[in-house]
Amino acid sequence: MIEARRLTKRYGDLVAVEDVSFSLARGEVVGFLGPNGAGKTTTMRMLTGFLPATDGTALIAGHDIFADPIAARRAIGYLPETPPLYPEMTVQSFLAYVARIKDVPRASRRTAVDRALERTALTDVRRQVIGTLSRGYRQRVGLAQAIVHSPPVLILDEPTAGLDPLQIREIRALLAELTAASQGDTQQTVILSTHILAEVDAICRRVILINQGRKVVDAPLSELTSGGRTLDQIFTEHTARDAVSAAASPSEATDGSEAGIAP
Amino acid sequence: MRHVASVAGRELRSLFVSPVAYGVLSLFSVLAGMFFILDLSWFEQALFQLQQYPDQLAELNLNDLLLHEFYGSISVVLLFLIPGITMGVYAAEKANGTEELLLTSPLTIWEIVLGKFTAGAIFIAAMVGIVGLFASALFIYGDPEVGKTASGLLGLLLTGWTYVAIGGLASAITRSQIVAFLITLVVLVTLLLLPGIAEFGIAGSASGVADTLRYLSVQLHFDPLLNGLVDTADLAYFAVMIGSFLVITKAAVESVRWR
Numbered sequence: 001m002i003e004a005r006r007l008t009k010r011y012g013d014l015v016a017v018e019d020v021s022f023s024l025a026r027g028e029v030v031g032f033l034g035p036n037g038a039g040k041t042t043t044m045r046m047l048t049g050f051l052p053a054t055d056g057t058a059l060i061a062g063h064d065i066f067a068d069p070i071a072a073r074r075a076i077g078y079l080p081e082t083p084p085l086y087p088e089m090t091v092q093s094f095l096a097y098v099a100r101i102k103d104v105p106r107a108s109r110r111t112a113v114d115r116a117l118e119r120t121a122l123t124d125v126r127r128q129v130i131g132t133l134s135r136g137y138r139q140r141v142g143l144a145q146a147i148v149h150s151p152p153v154l155i156l157d158e159p160t161a162g163l164d165p166l167q168i169r170e171i172r173a174l175l176a177e178l179t180a181a182s183q184g185d186t187q188q189t190v191i192l193s194t195h196i197l198a199e200v201d202a203i204c205r206r207v208i209l210i211n212q213g214r215k216v217v218d219a220p221l222s223e224l225t226s227g228g229r230t231l232d233q234i235f236t237e238h239t240a241r242d243a244v245s246a247a248a249s250p251s252e253a254t255d256g257s258e259a260g261i262a263p
Numbered sequence: 264m265r266h267v268a269s270v271a272g273r274e275l276r277s278l279f280v281s282p283v284a285y286g287v288l289s290l291f292s293v294l295a296g297m298f299f300i301l302d303l304s305w306f307e308q309a310l311f312q313l314q315q316y317p318d319q320l321a322e323l324n325l326n327d328l329l330l331h332e333f334y335g336s337i338s339v340v341l342l343f344l345i346p347g348i349t350m351g352v353y354a355a356e357k358a359n360g361t362e363e364l365l366l367t368s369p370l371t372i373w374e375i376v377l378g379k380f381t382a383g384a385i386f387i388a389a390m391v392g393i394v395g396l397f398a399s400a401l402f403i404y405g406d407p408e409v410g411k412t413a414s415g416l417l418g419l420l421l422t423g424w425t426y427v428a429i430g431g432l433a434s435a436i437t438r439s440q441i442v443a444f445l446i447t448l449v450v451l452v453t454l455l456l457l458p459g460i461a462e463f464g465i466a467g468s469a470s471g472v473a474d475t476l477r478y479l480s481v482q483l484h485f486d487p488l489l490n491g492l493v494d495t496a497d498l499a500y501f502a503v504m505i506g507s508f509l510v511i512t513k514a515a516v517e518s519v520r521w522r
Contacts (some may be wrong), residue, residue: 052520074369084364086273088281094363099370100269129280145364 001153001189002047003025006056009213016042018213019056024189026152031207031221032193035239039213040193041081043240044157047191050079061152074103077188079150081158086130086134089234091122091141097150102149116148121175136167143174154178154190157253160199169195176202197231207231211239215258266370270378275385283351284386287344289389290477292343298336299397302329307419325407326415327389330398331489334415337394338485341387341423341457342455348428350440352379353516355437376513378433380505386421391416411491418488421501426451428508435515454481 002024006159010019013017017039024030034040045051048060049072058065063072086094091165093111105110117123120140125133130141139159159175160168179190202208209217209222216238217224224234236261274331278284313320356362365375395416401407426447433446457480461473477483481504484497 050363050367050520070369070371076364076367078367080360080363083361084359084361086277086361088358089273093276097269098364098368101266101350101365101370103369125348138344206518 001028001061002191004043004056004060005058006045006217007043007053008055009039009046009051009059010054015213017046017210020210020213020215021056022208022215022218023151024191026189026207027187029202029204030192031188032191032210033195033197033200033207033217033235034193034210035195038210038239040210041157043210043214044155044191044193045080047155048076050080062166069194074149075152077146077149077154079142079146079154079156079159081161083138084145085130085138085141090127090129091144092117092126092139095144098145099148102151104149112148112150112191115150118149119178120144134162136170139163139167139171140174143171143178146148146234147178150188154188154192156190156192156245158193158195160194160196172202176201179203197235201231209235209238264377266374267378267381270375271372271381271385274379274382278382278386283348286350288389288393291340291344292393293338295337295394295397298340299333299370302333302336303448305332308447319433324402325405325413326491329401330407330412330415333397334394334419334489337419337423338481341419341426342451343422344390344450345387345430346433346444346451349383349427349447350434350444352383352431353512354438354440354443358440370516373515376431376509376516380428380509381428383431383434384424387427388420389421391423394419408491412491414488414491417493421498423486423487423503424486425481425501428466428505428512429454429465434506434513435512454472454479458482469476487489 002022004020004022005219007017007020008015020039020043022030031040032040032043041049043139046053047060047065049069052066056117057067060072061075065072092113095116099109099112099257102105114123117126122137122144125137130138133141143159146156156175160171163171166218175192179188192199192204204222205219207214217234221231225231304327305522309325309328313323353362356365396406398412398416401412428441428449430447433450434443437443437446442520446487457476461476478500484500487494487497
C-alpha cells in the first residue's frame with residue numbers, strides 16, 4: 001500500500017533523507033522511529049506529496065505520489081506534526097469540510113463525519129469551536145480529519161507530541177483502537193512516526209528506524225526483541241553509534257542506557 | 264474544478280463566524296453612509312446655488328454630480344478595507360498549518376486559488392450591494408439614469424475584485440498577516456497614484472513609460488464606467504489584471520512545495 005522508492009531529499013549540500021526505501025503491505029502498522037532531526041517528518045512529507053523528493057518516488061495505493069498526485073492523495077489520511085485546524089470553525093463543520101475536499105461523496109458525507117467523531121470520541125464536542133478545545137482534544141480533531149474519508153493509508157507524524165501523560169494515554173488507546181479496527185473491514189495501512197518507544201511497543205508490529213536520513217533498521221518488532229533486547233537498546237545502539245562516527249548531531253539519544261552501545 | 268465551491272464556502276464561513284466580516288461590513292456601511300450624506304448635501308447646495316442660472320441648472324443631474332462623487336469615494340474606501348479582508352486568506356493557512364492539509368488533499372492548486380478568490384469576490388459583491396442600496400434610494404426621490412448607476416456599480420465591483428486578486432497574492436507570499444496587509448496597501452495606493460506619477464514624475468522623459476503607467480492605473484479604467492461608458496477595452500483591463508494576479512498567486516502557492 002505504501003512503497004517508498006529510494007526517497008532522497010537534499011537542501012543544497014545538506015542531506016535530509018538519503019535513499020530510503022521500504023514497502024508496507026495492506027493492513028500493516030509500522031512504527032517509524034528515529035531521533036529528532038533524523039528525517040522522519042521530511043520522509044512523511046514526501047510520502048504525502050507535500051514536499052517533492054530530490055530523487056526517488058513513492059507509490060500510495062498503487063498511485064505515484066508525484067506522477068498521479070490527486071489519486072494518491074485521495075488514498076491518504078495524514079496527520080502532520082502540528083494538527084492542521086481552523087481555530088474559528090466548529091469540530092463538525094471542519095470535518096464536513098475535510099470530507100468534502102477529500103472527495104467523500106455527498107451522500108455519505110454525514111455518515112463519514114459521524115463515524116470519525118465517534119471513533120475519536122469527539123461526539124460531545126462536535127458543536128464546539130476548535131479554538132476553545134484543549135490540546136488533547138485538538139490532537140483528536142487532527143486524527144479525526146485524517147480518518148474521516150476512511151483512507152486505506154494513514155500517515156501520522158508524532159501523534160502524541162506535546163501532550164501530557166494522560167492525553168498521551170488517551171491518544172495511544174485511540175490509535176490502538178483505530179489500528180485494531182484496521183484488522184477488520186477497512187484494513188488500514190498505518191505508518192506512525194514517533195520517538196517514544198513505548199508507543200511502538202503498544203501499537204506497531206514492525207519497526208523502521210532511520211538515523212541521519214538513512215534507514216538503519218527495518219524488521220518486525222518480535223524479531224528485534226527476540227533476543228531479550230529491548231527496543232530502547234536497539235534504538236540507542238543504532239543512533240548512538242552513528243552519532244559517534246559522524247560526530248555530527250549532538251546527544252539526540254538521551255535515553256541514557258549504556259547497555260546497547262556496540263563495540 | 265468542483266472543489267472551488269468547497270474552498271470558497273469554507274473561506275466565507277470562516278469570515279462570517281469571526282467578527283472580521285461583520286466588522287468590515289458595518290464599518291463599510293457607516294463610511295458609505297457618511298459619504299452618501301455628504302455628497303447629497305453638497306448636491307443640494309449646488310442645486311440651491313444654481314437656482315439663478317437655469318441653463319446650468321438643467322445640466323445638473325444626480326449621476327454626474329452625486330453618484331460620480333459617491334462611487335469615487337467608495338472606491339477609495341475599498342482600497343483601505345480590502346487589504347484587511349484579504350490579508351489572512353493564505354497567510355492564516357500557513358499559520359494554522361492547514362496549508363499542509365490543503366496541499367495533501369486531492370485538490371489542484373487552481374481549485375484553491377480560484378476558491379479563495381471566489382470567496383473574496385462574493386464578499387466584495389455584498390459590499391457593492393450595500394452601495395447599490397444607497398444608490399437605489401435616489402430612485403425613490405429622483406430619477407437618475409439606470410444605466411449610469413449600474414455601470415458605476417460594475418466599476419466598483421471590478422475594482423474591488425482587482426484589489427482582492429492583488430491582496431491574495433500579497434497574502435500568498437508571506438506568513439504574516441500584517442505584512443500581507445501592508446504590502447497590499449502600498450501596492451493599491453501606488454496603483455491609485457500611478458496617473459499622478461505618470462504626469463509629474465516621468466512625463467517628458469519617456470512618454471512610453473508614462474503611457475504604460477497610466478494604462479496600468481485602475482482609475483483610468485474605472486472612470487469611463489463611472490461616466491456610463493462600458494468599453495470592452497476597460498473590461499479587458501480588469502480581466503487581465505485579475506487573471507495575471509491569480510496566475511502569479513498560483514505560482515506563489517505552488518512554490519511552497521519547491522523550497
